[in-house]
Amino acid sequence: MATIDIKPTLQFSILCDDIRREDNGKFMFLGLFETIGGLRFPLKHPKLYIADRWCKGVGDFTEKIRVIQEETGATLIQSKENSFELKSIDHYHTSINRFDGIVFPDAGKYFVEILLNGDLVIAYPIILTVLKN
Numbered sequence: 001m002a003t004i005d006i007k008p009t010l011q012f013s014i015l016c017d018d019i020r021r022e023d024n025g026k027f028m029f030l031g032l033f034e035t036i037g038g039l040r041f042p043l044k045h046p047k048l049y050i051a052d053r054w055c056k057g058v059g060d061f062t063e064k065i066r067v068i069q070e071e072t073g074a075t076l077i078q079s080k081e082n083s084f085e086l087k088s089i090d091h092y093h094t095s096i097n098r099f100d101g102i103v104f105p106d107a108g109k110y111f112v113e114i115l116l117n118g119d120l121v122i123a124y125p126i127i128l129t130v131l132k133n
Contacts, residue, residue: 004058004059005057005058005059005060005061006056006057006058006059006089007057007061007116008054008055008056008057008061008086008093008116009054009055009056009057010052010053010054010114010116010121010122011053011054011055011092012051012052012053013050013051013052013112013114013122013124014029014032014049014050014051014052015032015033015034015048015049015050015112015124015126016029016030016031016032016033016048016049016051017030017031017033017047017048017049018030018031018047018049019049019051019096027051027094029049029051034124034125034126034127035126035127035128035129036104036126036127036128036129037128037129037130037131038104038107038128038129038130038131039130039131039133040130041104041105041106041107041128041130042103042104042105042106043103043104043128044101044102044103044104045101045102045103045104046100046101047098047099047100047101048098048099048102049096049097049098049099050065050096050097050099050112051094051095051096051097052065052094052095052114053092053093053094053095054084054086054092054093054094054095054116055086055091055092055093056089057086057089058086058087058088058089059085059086060083060084060085061083061084061085061086061116061117062081062082062083062084062116062117062118063079063081063082063084063095063114063115063116064078064079064080064081064082064114064115064118065078065079065097065112065113065114065115066078066079066112066113066115067099067102067110067111067112067113067126068110068111068113068123069104069105069106069108069110070108070109070110070111070125071106071108071109076102076103076104076110077099077102079097079099082095082097104128106128107128107129107130108127108128109125109126109127109128110125110126110127110128111123111124111125111126112124112125112126
């Protein structure tokens with residue numbers, strides 16, 4: 001008898017400076033943010049993390065993360081397609097992606113896009129601003 005896949009729910013997507021895992025297994029998300037400031041553009045951001053938690057699903061899935069510039073629609077970065085399995089409705093999967101040396105060409109709005117099996121699940125903004133000296 002074939003099993004029926006149940007599409008999971010994205011419990012959270014967190015954009016932050018660093019992620020650590022304590023000895024007890026708990027994640028620590030450090031430096032949550034939605035804005036990046038720089039004196040001049042293009043701006044090279046040293047690193048950022050995006051953590052996603054999937055739950056309430058059953059089956060085999062793929063996740064991909066992209067950062068898109070709103071004005072041009074250009075993809076700045078994207079993760080490789082990451083596969084994961086949820087064996088029962090009570091299981092969950094946490095993916096952690098680190099992106100190093102992202103170059104933001106201009107100030108403005110960018111979007112983090114989270115895709116499941118190629119379909120957009122959520123898009124949320126990162127605002128890049130020019131800092132005054």
